[in-house]
Amino acid sequence: MNLENYISYVLMPLLIFSIVLIFIRFLKGPSMADRVIAIDLLVTCSIGVITFVSITTSQSTFLDIAMIIALIGFLSTVAFAYYLEKRNKNE
Amino acid sequence: MSDIIIAITATAGVLFILLAAIGFLKMPDAYLRMAVTTKASTLGSGLILLAATLFFADSGVTSRVIAIILFLFLTVPVGAHLIARAAYFIGVKLWKGTIIDEMEGKYDLHSHELHSEENKDE
Numbered sequence: 498m499n500l501e502n503y504i505s506y507v508l509m510p511l512l513i514f515s516i517v518l519i520f521i522r523f524l525k526g527p528s529m530a531d532r533v534i535a536i537d538l539l540v541t542c543s544i545g546v547i548t549f550v551s552i553t554t555s556q557s558t559f560l561d562i563a564m565i566i567a568l569i570g571f572l573s574t575v576a577f578a579y580y581l582e583k584r585n586k587n588e
Numbered sequence: 589m590s591d592i593i594i595a596i597t598a599t600a601g602v603l604f605i606l607l608a609a610i611g612f613l614k615m616p617d618a619y620l621r622m623a624v625t626t627k628a629s630t631l632g633s634g635l636i637l638l639a640a641t642l643f644f645a646d647s648g649v650t651s652r653v654i655a656i657i658l659f660l661f662l663t664v665p666v667g668a669h670l671i672a673r674a675a676y677f678i679g680v681k682l683w684k685g686t687i688i689d690e691m692e693g694k695y696d697l698h699s700h701e702l703h704s705e706e707n708k709d710e
Contacts, residue, residue, distance in 0.1 A: 500591045500643075508602045515602075515609035522613050522621075530618045530675035534625060537667055538612060541629040542605055544656070545636045549598075552640055557649045560640065564656050571663040578670035582677050582700065 501553050509549055516542050533577045540570030594642045601635030604628050617683035618675050626668040630660055 516539065523535035544563045551559035611624035637653045644650075677700055682689060695702045 500594060503595055504598065508598055511602045511606055515606045518609040518613050528618055528675065528680045529678070530671055530680050531621065533671050534618070534622055534668075535612070537664075537671070538608065538625050538629055541633050541660070541664070542609075544633050544660075545601065545605060548633075548636045548640045552594075552598075552643050555643075557640075557644050557646065557652075560637075560649060560652050560656070563637075564652065564659070567656055567659055567663070571659075571667055574667035575670055578667070578674040581671075581674040584678075 504549050504553055509546070512542060512545055512549070516546075529581060533574065533581070536577070537570060537574050540566060540573075590642060590645075594639045597635050597642065598639040601632045601639065604632030604635065608632060617686070618680045619672060620683060622668050622672055626664050630664045633660060 519535055519538050519542065523532055523539070526532045526535060543566055547559050547563040547566065551557060551563075605628070608625045608628035611628065612621050615621045615624055634657050637657055641650050641653045676691060677695075691702075
């Protein structure tokens with residue numbers, strides 16, 4: 498079994514399974530904070546998925562997209578935290 | 589030989605992310621979930637990115653991957669702290685087994701300012 502098949506048929510399904518687990522908590526999440534953490538974690542997992550795609554297709558350009566997604570994930574986390582706090586303050 | 593090292597590193601990363609996902613689903617409290625997920629998922633993504641570095645063995649890819657890992661290590665704790673602070677202010681319940689809540693009574697609910705005991709007396 499070579500590396501590409503190992504990543505495509507063993508590691509990628511495990512990663513997708515963990516994404517499904519996180520998404521269950523995203524749907525269940527009793528509070529808004531749980532959903533924001535779930536989005537943060539989904540972004541981190543998607544960096545892993547992009548890296549695996551980059552290895553299996555052996556195109557290193559995909560890693561730039563991983564960097565941009567990490568940036569957008571941090572920005573969205575900060576914005577969500579800011580507005581969660583603001584919303585409560587005004588009420 | 590290098591294929592085996594890449595496979596071991598990527599497998600370790602995926603297992604850490606899987607553990608983070610299971611902990612995220614099973615933990616009883618938003619703050620405990622945050623504590624589990626931020627550490628494990630950062631390590632998992634870092635190991636997967638390290639596997640990409642070993643696979644390409646190229647200076648451009650290596651510098652890019654180091655930039656991504658440094659960025660993750662800087663931003664994930666900051667983001668987790670911001671969400672935890674916002675969650676405490678909007679009144680997310682602590683787990684019923686929590687022993688100590690050191691923030692209790694030490695912040696102003698309207699101005700969102702923290703103060704210690706000494707400042708309270710003045």
